[in-house]
Amino acid sequence: MSVLDALMHGFAVALQPMNLLWALTGCALGTAIGVLPGIGPALTITLLLPVTVTMSPTAAFIIFAGVFYGAMYGGSTTSILINTPGESGSMITALEGNKMAKNGRGAAALATAAIGSFVAGTIGTALLTVAAPTISEIAFVFGPAEYFALAVLAFTSVSVVLGTSILRGLVSLFFGLALAVMGTDYQAGLPRLTFGVPELSDGIGITIVLVAMFAVGEILFVASRLSREPQKVIEVNGPIAMSREDWRRSWKPWLRGAALGFPIGVMPAGGSEIPTLLSYTLERRLSKNPEEFGHGAIEGVAGPEAANNAAVAGVMVPLLTLGLPTSATAAVMLAAFQNYGLQPGPTLFTSNPELVWGVIASLYIGNLMLLVLNLPMARIWVKLLAIPKPHLYAGILIFSLVGVWGISQSWVELLALGVLGVIGYGFRCCSVPIAPALIGLILGPMAELQLRRALAIGQGDPLTLVSSPIAAGLLIVAALLLLIPLIRFVQTRRSETPTVTAA
Amino acid sequence: MTAAVKSFPARRLSRWGLPVGVLILGAVLLHEATDLPLTQAYAGIGPGFFVLAIGLVLTALGLALGYQVLRGAIFEPEETEGADIGRPMSWIGFLTAAAGVFLPIGLIGQVGFPLGGAVAYAFITRAYGSGKPLADVLIGFAIASITWFAFTKLGVQLGGFFPPGGF
Numbered sequence: 185m186s187v188l189d190a191l192m193h194g195f196a197v198a199l200q201p202m203n204l205l206w207a208l209t210g211c212a213l214g215t216a217i218g219v220l221p222g223i224g225p226a227l228t229i230t231l232l233l234p235v236t237v238t239m240s241p242t243a244a245f246i247i248f249a250g251v252f253y254g255a256m257y258g259g260s261t262t263s264i265l266i267n268t269p270g271e272s273g274s275m276i277t278a279l280e281g282n283k284m285a286k287n288g289r290g291a292a293a294l295a296t297a298a299i300g301s302f303v304a305g306t307i308g309t310a311l312l313t314v315a316a317p318t319i320s321e322i323a324f325v326f327g328p329a330e331y332f333a334l335a336v337l338a339f340t341s342v343s344v345v346l347g348t349s350i351l352r353g354l355v356s357l358f359f360g361l362a363l364a365v366m367g368t369d370y371q372a373g374l375p376r377l378t379f380g381v382p383e384l385s386d387g388i389g390i391t392i393v394l395v396a397m398f399a400v401g402e403i404l405f406v407a408s409r410l411s412r413e414p415q416k417v418i419e420v421n422g423p424i425a426m427s428r429e430d431w432r433r434s435w436k437p438w439l440r441g442a443a444l445g446f447p448i449g450v451m452p453a454g455g456s457e458i459p460t461l462l463s464y465t466l467e468r469r470l471s472k473n474p475e476e477f478g479h480g481a482i483e484g485v486a487g488p489e490a491a492n493n494a495a496v497a498g499v500m501v502p503l504l505t506l507g508l509p510t511s512a513t514a515a516v517m518l519a520a521f522q523n524y525g526l527q528p529g530p531t532l533f534t535s536n537p538e539l540v541w542g543v544i545a546s547l548y549i550g551n552l553m554l555l556v557l558n559l560p561m562a563r564i565w566v567k568l569l570a571i572p573k574p575h576l577y578a579g580i581l582i583f584s585l586v587g588v589w590g591i592s593q594s595w596v597e598l599l600a601l602g603v604l605g606v607i608g609y610g611f612r613c614c615s616v617p618i619a620p621a622l623i624g625l626i627l628g629p630m631a632e633l634q635l636r637r638a639l640a641i642g643q644g645d646p647l648t649l650v651s652s653p654i655a656a657g658l659l660i661v662a663a664l665l666l667l668i669p670l671i672r673f674v675q676t677r678r679s680e681t682p683t684v685t686a687a
Numbered sequence: 688m689t690a691a692v693k694s695f696p697a698r699r700l701s702r703w704g705l706p707v708g709v710l711i712l713g714a715v716l717l718h719e720a721t722d723l724p725l726t727q728a729y730a731g732i733g734p735g736f737f738v739l740a741i742g743l744v745l746t747a748l749g750l751a752l753g754y755q756v757l758r759g760a761i762f763e764p765e766e767t768e769g770a771d772i773g774r775p776m777s778w779i780g781f782l783t784a785a786a787g788v789f790l791p792i793g794l795i796g797q798v799g800f801p802l803g804g805a806v807a808y809a810f811i812t813r814a815y816g817s818g819k820p821l822a823d824v825l826i827g828f829a830i831a832s833i834t835w836f837a838f839t840k841l842g843v844q845l846g847g848f849f850p851p852g853g854f
Contacts, residue, residue: 221768238842268768351755352762355709355748361741362716369734372727376738377719400788402767407784407814409764411771573769574815575826578787578808582831585791585804590843598792605788609781614705614762632737644731 187317194541198549203246207546210247211553214254219262219565222406223580225255226512226622227398230391231583233520234590241524242539246546248520249500252513253305253550256456256493257558258565260297264290264485265418265566274492276460280477280484282418287480290420292427294562296434296482297489299426302555303435304442304490308497309547311446316544320505320530328637329649333658334452335631338508340662341452343620350669352616359607360624363388364632371636383596390519392588393625396601397618398512399584401608403577408609417566424559434486437467441490449498452510456495460488497547504528504540507630512619515626702756710749716742783814799849804831 197203217223229248236244259274264281277297284293326334343353366377367387378384426434444466445459467487468477477484502508507528509515521528526536533540558565571579588601611618635649642648650656716738723735764772787810795803808827809820817823835845 234843235838235841351748351751352705354744355705355752358741358745358748359712361737362712362745365737365741369723372724372734374723374734376723376734377716403811404781404784404788405764405767406770407811408776408778408781409767409770409772409774410777410780410816411769411774413771572817574812574817574823577815578811578823578827579830581787581807581811582804582827582834585795585800585807586834586838586843586845589795589800590838590845593796593844593846595792595796598795602785602789602792606785610704610708612767613764613776615765616705616762628737636732639731642731646731 187313190317190537190541191313191545193537194543194545195548197242197538197542198246198545203243203542203546204549206243206246207250207550208553210250211254211550211557212250213247214251214256215258215261215554215557215565216254216568217251218255218258218260219568220258220571220576221262221268222399222402222577224398224513225252226394226516228255229513229516229520230394230398231587233391233523234587236520237523241521241526241536242542244520244524245517245539245543246550248517249543249547250550250553252496252517253493253547254554254557255513256305256496257298257301257554260301260485260489261294261558261562261565262569264293264297265420266415266569268415274460274489275457276464276488277485277492279464280481283478283480284482284485285418285420289480289482290418291422291424292430292482293480293485294420294424295426295559296430296486298424298555298558298562300434300438300441300486300490301493301558302551303438304445305493305497305551305554306548307439307442308446308449308494309544309551311494312497312500312547313544315450315501316505316540317533319501320533323506323530326506326530326654327652328634328641329652329655330658332631332634332638332649333655333662334506334508335627335634337658337662337665338452338510338623338627339620339631340665342510342623344665344669345458348615348617350666352614353620356611356616356618356620357624360393360621360626361628363393363621364625364628370633381596383594388600389588389591389597390516390625391591392597392600393604394516394622395584395587396604397608397611397621399580400601400605401612401618403581404605404609405612406577415569417569420563424562430482433482437463437483437487438490440466440470441487442494445491445494446498449495449510450501451498452502452508456492456499456511459491459495463487463491500544500547504532505530509623509626512622515619515622519626702761703753705762706749706752706756708749709745709752713742713745713747713749716745780814783810787811787814795846796850798851799847800835800845801828801832801848804828804834 217228228251260277262268263274263278264285267278267282281293284290339357343357344350366384368385369376375385441463444463448459464484464487467483468474471483499511499514502510503514503517507518509518518528588597591597638648650659720735720739720742723738724733725735725739727733766772787807791803791807794806805824805828809823812823813820835848839845
């Protein structure tokens with residue numbers, strides 16, 4: 185079956201009325217949580233997990249994909265109108281977009297963000313359509329050693345890239361790995377780190393960790409350092425549209441943003457922060473009037489917004505083809521696949537084509553829906569910010585409790601929610617990134633399983649781990665990712681005065 | 688910043704929180720690893736291997752963080768929407784919110800999700816500066832009840848509505 189045939193079959197699935205409705209639900213929900221503070225796409229999908237259990241996996245993933253894409257659109261609206269990026273990928277948008285809004289150009293900023301997101305999201309989805317089947321073919325040669333190497337690469341890159349310090353990135357990763365080994369060891373049947381508590385013999389649920397670290401940690405942190413400044417939403421008058429001049433200045437940054445965002449999104453730990461930053465730097469350098477940057481340059485909104493949406497499409501590639509999550513949201517989606525007993529990877533394309541292609545087709549449809557939802561309706565979404573903060577955060581806690589209590593109605597799990605929430609609070613107090621912990625928790629069991637398999641095949645010889653060029657190559661890249669910053673750090677320490685900042 | 692740290696002994700002490708926490712976690716894993724077999728006949732590594740490796744790395748990370756603190760490093764909080772990280776930590780805000788998180792542990796099983804949720808709701812709204820506890824309990828009860836009905840309809844098991852009353 186050619187890619188085009190497969191995609192057409194996908195559209196046949198995605199265009200079914202119920203699936204269109206799910207896509208719309210996901211997109212609307214995604215936009216809403218992108219606008220609201222305190223709740224992001226990873227947490228939303230986690231909280232949806234218990235609800236979607238009763239649905240077909242295709243319907244569930246159409247919703248999840250809508251949430252994932254929609255959060256990027258919603259995040260840009262708040263970045264522009266109140267200078268609070270709802271998502272980390274929208275941080276750069278806040279820089280220029282908010283300045284534009286203050287200069288009375290809010291409508292143009294919103295328009296270039298939404299249209300750019302649509303253009304780049306569609307380009308990204310097209311690239312995903314072409315790249316995914318090809319990469320999944322390559323993945324067929326992956327054995328245990330390659331999968332182990334891939335997991336190690338994901339671990340190191342996630343810890344190095346996310347957050348302010350490698351050391352703290354690694355702390356987060358190994359905290360996640362420690363949680364991952366909890367429970368009964370599958371090979372020997374021995375309990376590990378269960379402290380004699382029977383509820384822990386199945387390990388600690390991913391949902392609990394996610395809800396605790398993201399929602400409860402945030403609720404505690406914001407409550408302890410509550411900002412007393414009222415939010416100021418900048419009013420936008422007139423229709424949300426762009427002038428001819430705005431179009432002329434926007435289209436190239438959109439395309440360049442898409443070109444940067446997609447490949448970086450595909451890479452382990454590429455995420456959406458780096459491409460947006462790169463796109464911003466590139467646009468400033470290429471601009472004929474770089475002095476406008478920092479005072480509301482439309483290129484500085486168009487490029488990064490395009491880049492972050494293309495990166496989201498890129499993140500789907502390793503997730504669908506290798507089962508490798510490269511962002512917190514992708515990690516949750518992997519957990520969702522596992523809930524359905526599905527293993528993303530090369531076989532998914534042959535065993536569940538209607539799911540994979542249905543979801544990919546729904547990404548095209550979702551992008552179009554999001555353009556319609558966001559362009560004329562941006563003002564309506566902003567109204568969500570009128571929800572008083574006390575009720576917003578209390579509401580988030582209620583949904584978190586549903587998510588955890590709904591699993592097995594056990595007070596032990598509620599206690600774990602509280603304790604991990606306090607740890608999540610501690611992470612925020614010391615700027616320890618949370619995503620590496622999730623990647624460690626979700627990929628940890630896979631890494632251990634594949635390592636054991638590889639060693640069993642190699643009769644215990646550790647050299648078997650580097651015997652194939654792919655595995656060796658992946659491990660070398662992983663080692664370089666860790667070593668290069670370390671060498672740089674030592675070099676700067678030698679050349680500079682002995683003042684130490686937290687590296 | 689150093690001056691500010693020196694003038695607050697509590698803050699100087701709290702800088703050690705991260706390295707000490709990481710070291711404790713590392714110690715727990717190392718202790719656990721001693722009870723687990725490290726190797727297994729043909730598979731090369733046994734259930735204890737990963738536990739030992741993670742414990743060793745965490746211990747090393749804890750020591751490295753401790754070294755950073757000794758050299759004067761300060762771990763600043765993260766920029767978060769809605770939070771002002773320039774403000775000193777408010778214990779009242781933190782503990783009120785924590786009560787909202789921890790009270791439902793005992794409550795939900797006893798009095799059911801809607802009532803337990805209402806109590807949690809009221810504590811969180813209080814922590815976020817709301818001054819109407821009674822209204823908040825009622826709003827919380829309404830929201831938790833609607834959530835209970837909706838999710839139960841969707842097939843999520845949330846227990847009885849009010850177990851003591853037999854619902």
